[in-house]
Amino acid sequence: MLWYSIQEKYSRKCINMGNRKSLVIVESSTKAKTINKYLGGGYTVKSSMGHLIDLPKSRLAVDVQDDFRPDYITIRGRGKILNELIKEAWKSEMVYLAADSDREGEAISFHIKNALEKNNHNAIIKRIVFNEITESAIQEAIQNPRNIDISLVNAQKARRILDRLVGYSLSPLLWEKVKKGLSAGRVQSVALRVICEREDEIECFIPKEYWTIEAEFRKGRKFFKARLIRFNGEKIEISTEEQADIILDSVKNEEFIVTAVDEKIRKRKPPAPFTTSKLQQAGGIKHRFPSFKTMIIAQQLYEGINLEGGPVGLITYMRTDSVRVSASAQNEARKFILENFSKEYIPDVPNIYKNKKGSQDAHEAIRPTSVLRTPQAVKSNLTKDQFKLYTLIWERFITSQMSKAELKQVGVDIKADGGLFRANGQTVIFDGFLRVMKQGDNTDEKALPDLRVGEILKPVIIEKEMHYTEPPPRYTDATLVKFLDESGIGRPSTYAPIITTLINRYYIERKERQFKPTFLGKLTNGILIKNFSELLSIEFTANMEARLDEIAEGKLNWVKLLDDFYFPFIETVEDARKKLEDFRGITDEETDYVCEKCGKNMMKKLGRYGYFLACSGFPDCRTTMSLPLGKCPESGCDGYIVERKPRKKRKFYGCSNYPECNFTIRDMPSSKNCPKCGCIMIQKSISGGEKNLVCLKQGCEHTEPLEEDIKNKVMLKV
DNA sequence: CAGTGAGCGAGCTTCCGCTTGACTT
Numbered sequence: 001m002l003w004y005s006i007q008e009k010y011s012r013k014c015i016n017m018g019n020r021k022s023l024v025i026v027e028s029s030t031k032a033k034t035i036n037k038y039l040g041g042g043y044t045v046k047s048s049m050g051h052l053i054d055l056p057k058s059r060l061a062v063d064v065q066d067d068f069r070p071d072y073i074t075i076r077g078r079g080k081i082l083n084e085l086i087k088e089a090w091k092s093e094m095v096y097l098a099a100d101s102d103r104e105g106e107a108i109s110f111h112i113k114n115a116l117e118k119n120n121h122n123a124i125i126k127r128i129v130f131n132e133i134t135e136s137a138i139q140e141a142i143q144n145p146r147n148i149d150i151s152l153v154n155a156q157k158a159r160r161i162l163d164r165l166v167g168y169s170l171s172p173l174l175w176e177k178v179k180k181g182l183s184a185g186r187v188q189s190v191a192l193r194v195i196c197e198r199e200d201e202i203e204c205f206i207p208k209e210y211w212t213i214e215a216e217f218r219k220g221r222k223f224f225k226a227r228l229i230r231f232n233g234e235k236i237e238i239s240t241e242e243q244a245d246i247i248l249d250s251v252k253n254e255e256f257i258v259t260a261v262d263e264k265i266r267k268r269k270p271p272a273p274f275t276t277s278k279l280q281q282a283g284g285i286k287h288r289f290p291s292f293k294t295m296i297i298a299q300q301l302y303e304g305i306n307l308e309g310g311p312v313g314l315i316t317y318m319r320t321d322s323v324r325v326s327a328s329a330q331n332e333a334r335k336f337i338l339e340n341f342s343k344e345y346i347p348d349v350p351n352i353y354k355n356k357k358g359s360q361d362a363h364e365a366i367r368p369t370s371v372l373r374t375p376q377a378v379k380s381n382l383t384k385d386q387f388k389l390y391t392l393i394w395e396r397f398i399t400s401q402m403s404k405a406e407l408k409q410v411g412v413d414i415k416a417d418g419g420l421f422r423a424n425g426q427t428v429i430f431d432g433f434l435r436v437m438k439q440g441d442n443t444d445e446k447a448l449p450d451l452r453v454g455e456i457l458k459p460v461i462i463e464k465e466m467h468y469t470e471p472p473p474r475y476t477d478a479t480l481v482k483f484l485d486e487s488g489i490g491r492p493s494t495y496a497p498i499i500t501t502l503i504n505r506y507y508i509e510r511k512e513r514q515f516k517p518t519f520l521g522k523l524t525n526g527i528l529i530k531n532f533s534e535l536l537s538i539e540f541t542a543n544m545e546a547r548l549d550e551i552a553e554g555k556l557n558w559v560k561l562l563d564d565f566y567f568p569f570i571e572t573v574e575d576a577r578k579k580l581e582d583f584r585g586i587t588d589e590e591t592d593y594v595c596e597k598c599g600k601n602m603m604k605k606l607g608r609y610g611y612f613l614a615c616s617g618f619p620d621c622r623t624t625m626s627l628p629l630g631k632c633p634e635s636g637c638d639g640y641i642v643e644r645k646p647r648k649k650r651k652f653y654g655c656s657n658y659p660e661c662n663f664t665i666r667d668m669p670s671s672k673n674c675p676k677c678g679c680i681m682i683q684k685s686i687s688g689g690e691k692n693l694v695c696l697k698q699g700c701e702h703t704e705p706l707e708e709d710i711k712n713k714v715m716l717k718v
Numbered sequence: 719c720a721g722t723g724a725g726c727g728a729g730c731t732t733c734c735g736c737t738t739g740a741c742t743t
Contacts, residue, residue: 027737029737047737048736049738049739050735050736050737051736051737052736054735054736055733057733058730077739099736103735104736105736107735107736108736108737156735159734160733162733162734163733163734163735164732164733164734165733166733167733168733169732170732170733171731171732171733172731174732180730180731181730181731182731183731183732185732186733187734188733299738319736490735491734491735491736493734493737494734494735494736498734605726605727607725607726607727608725608726609725609726610726612725612726614726614727618727622727624725624726624727645723646722646723647724649721650722652722654722654723658723659723662723664721664723
């Protein structure tokens, strides 16, 4: 066998087996289906469904003493897929590794190639890349196969091992000092950090009173407002009512004269088509979807919706950091705009958007697979949420290919003795892309009447108004993802899981769509920041990425990056281990519940499945019970309402005396009883807005606002 | 729109990044 060259093997097989197929391996099964359509007869297309080879979960598996030699294994549960690929490769002359054209895709390809070679078959294995799924792009890729880019693989390896070293060193430190099961990592701990720091800012914030003065005028039918911006030539800051009154008195009987009319024409560019981050932001802001929900719906649209002619993937791949679109899609959009609007709505030069720095650009932007499938045309085949998200994606893409809007912005100065008022207005000269993005910029309301310099106006009313400065807002799914994306921390496929992880660890809570750190989250963050502040900074990842790029270009050895990082790092970990005090048990809280068996007080503890009550006599007494959230309202029942979470189903609240008592309820009960009838109060959001406390009893109707500190409290013992 | 229903406390947790189906570890 040894003396056969690859070529000889190749030709020998051709003779023996006749025409054998080529195998193409991609990452996702939906992609495999589409590509299969384009390639036809001589090709089999299979998908790896992501990574198949990785570090084992159960141990570090990195030999730091031996140049960080990793011990890779086949990921549990993925052996079947790998074997299938090997089997398929046996039947093929050629294997094209067509995973995504980025760092991770190169590594996936490399690992598959190794596995195929270990199982000594004879196919020729090549790497191909394309970053849009069109017939021509795929054909071109097949014509230009290359070898694995080992430098790119090394960059991925360095990234993977660094993340493993960080995660598997910091997490055990937390188990030892705080609580088992906790976690820390290069990405999640930065996310936790900014959430905690924002909370600190909010806690430290002292609202300051300030005043504004506004005059309202009328000309013809049009009312408009102007705000005082200067007084006696100076910028104003009115901090007390007395000051406001002094100014008000001095201007109110004066003549108001227009002293300047400043007109500017501004062009507004349409936004780029969606990346994952921007889609999650829009889904959160426009429809209040949490990130994971946006992604689940996007996945459904991508995988295929049943239309009249069968299942159709409505959108391109939903995990991307690119705003690039294929030329064919762009042309289709331009044609659509021309046919449905007019020539003026297509820009002379097609709109091209720049990718963010550091973008891996393996996939196109998220766009409809065909603009001809308008939201209205497919509405009847979509669920409400699918329709909402598809509309967002479709409109965003179409507008991205439309002309700029032209807006006239008018600033008018109005003087009254020492006071200078400013009115701002805006009118649309040409709506351009705003024609499709109807929401938001209905600018007719913002228009000012025609005003000329020297004109004298009579105010309808002049008012002072008190305000308070406000603290910065808490992070939401949308703003956290925006932060991560803009900082280059995490990837499109991880934004949503990061949030889930922080919530699952009980580091943060989502309340009214905002993230609030828990006590555990603050404590953990405090420990991490005190000891690893540089590692958990935005700059660390930025710097790491820059060095990974050097590795990818072959300018830096991957071991060197890890050497430079690891040894100082692990010393810091050891230092921290020595000097850190023991916080174990600090999150446990004593309650006034008494253990039924031994009479000792019960503690509120955080377990694997959430909070629960346990006897403080542990380990002598091992009594536990679910958190009582309120008294069971069934007459004659002495049970408590506790949370129940059936697997894969929505949680609900039921009586602890089940099955003797089968009282259940959907809304979260509270520890408070109705002052009118004594029944328990539940937390209900009134018409989708703020949560209120509502009496459960039919016909009682008693309602009161929900105070922050009883939202999640254990029922008080009576 | 219904109806949904462990036990957590001891051996093992944990990272980030690719992807989807899914049992008894």
